[in-house]
Amino acid sequence: MSDSSMTDLLLEGVVGSTAYGLNTPVSDLDYAGIYVQPTSALLGLHPPAREHATRQGRGGADATYHELGKAMGLMLKCNPTASEILWLDTYTAATDFGHELIGLRGCFLSARLVRDSFFGYATSQFHRLVDRGRFQGSLETRREKHARHTMRLLWQGYELYTTGVLPIRVPDPDRYFEFGRRIKEDPEARTARALIAEYETKFDTARTVLPEQADEAPLEDFLQRVRRAHLEPLPTPVR
Known part of the structure; x- marks a missing residue:
């Protein structure tokens, strides 16, 4: 087009x-x-x-x-x-x-699919940044980008799950860039792994406003x- x-x-x-x-x-x-x-x-x-x-x-x-x-x-x-x-x-x-x-x-929207999809996409981004950290010659800028988008997807998915609204623009971009920079010194992406675990708990304990079915x-x-x-x-x- x-x-x-x-x-x-x-x-x-x-x-x-x-x-x-x-x-x-x-x-x-x-x-x-x-x-x-x-x-x-x-x-x-x-x-x-x-x-x-x-x-x-x-x-x-x-x-x-x-x-x-x-x-x-x-x-x-x-x-x-x-x-x-x-x-x-x-x-x-x-x-x-x-x-x-x-x-x-x-x-x-449906509750289960919102959680599964956003959490699944965030996990996919996480695996990309871990793989890029393990292979020699990986571009650090790409790893930082995957880290930022891991964080974004978790935040967006949780907001949609709990409010019924999908926010597009993140409220504090500097926080996401700082998160990406920390991944530079973290080849196994432990910081991102901890964030995923945090959001898994948040989803488990949250009350969704979304219906069971679309x-x-x-x-x-x-x-x-x-x-x-x-x-x-x-x-x-x-x-």
């Missing part, structure tokens, strides 16, 4: 380190978006596989755009990366359907209406 003016784009915004307030002078500008495939393309003998419904690129910037069906499927799993676009403060593009989807963001009925209604709106009329037969 080369720009944000394409007619099938529902939603687009700046995500990643810039959105979190954790960007540095060398950070890339990252975009994410949601687009709609023509409904006729989904009705043939060989419809595109949903897992492949992703486009990359926005000029020279890093960008990832998921087709609406794939995006909603990931959001129902409470995938942190896919879900954050619904919680941004500002957008570079948003249609009426895009705004409606933002209004439905709470319907995707509210799928309004999401199904929304997706059906979008699909109908993007179904091209059949040509008039020649008599």
